[in-house]
Amino acid sequence: MKKILLLLICLLAHLAEGQKDRYTLVLHGGAGNRLTPKKLSAEKRTQYHKAMTEALEQGAAVLDTGGKAADAVVACLSVLENSPLFNAGRGSVLTWNGKVSMDASLMIGRGQRAGAVAGLSCIKNPIQAARTVEQYSRHVLLSGAGADRFAIEKGLTRVDSNYLVLPQRLKQLKSYKKRYGASESRPANSPGKMGTVGCAVRDRQGRLAAGTSTGGMMGKRHGRVGDSPLIGAGTYAHDSTVAVSCTGHGEYFIRYAIAHSLHSRMQHRGESGAAAAQHLLHETLQPGAGDGGLIGVSHTGEIIMEFNTKGMLRGYLREGAPAKTAIFKEERLE
């Protein structure tokens, strides 16, 4: 009897260990109040699910071959940046003067390493530029022409506005201007649907990393920088707590340092990721003012997905199981 019990304990310990060593990827493709079953066609839904699944699988492929959490974040987000469906890379929203100005950041939870870029104008994959800054620069955040130049020097693919600026974005900008009047100084409003992309990963070694990439907010003033490239606001990772990426009305995420606050609440108050995210999205950021959401993965593999809008494009993949994706509030993933 004693022997059987011992064997059982060993087996359970082994299973728990196996569980611990499995990787987890979580992503978002933006949050918004127009993400409702009524407003989103069946065709568009299918396209979103397909793109998010592909992104998760690309990230998983990196981890399957022994890649690190940060590499998986870059692989996953590159897929979404290349898709015109999202507000990042190709398909970014436009500034008041009809240009793209892309922001991205990446953080690694071990050693607090980070890289970020703001106001890129001609780089195909801003998340790769953020990774390059993290790897090869003694700085954390590069902006504007200097950031473009650094990425080009490091061999990243350069593209022109024919690739980045999509006709449907020009149309959206036109109607945005019509709706909000002719003054560029007007603050960017929170639109109905955003499309920033973000990813958080816990790899087999328990390393955490998170990244975020965006075109920002439609009609933003030239030079405006949102939360996405700001470590602590739009992105954060710490191996003892969580890796997190935010999406939403950036000005509010900056003011409340939302990404770092998630880490802080978990570390100092001992809250679960879900409880901390719930508080930040629904109490710190009042709905209607700081619209948005966040995704993350904790050091124990807890998946966090919270938003105060009607929907958030989101999904996750746990090693050994197929990817799961969702769009609307009513959809349950776990």
Ligand code: ASP
């Ligand atoms: N947070 C982004 C920004 O303010 C926008 C978004 O997430 O949709 O630039």
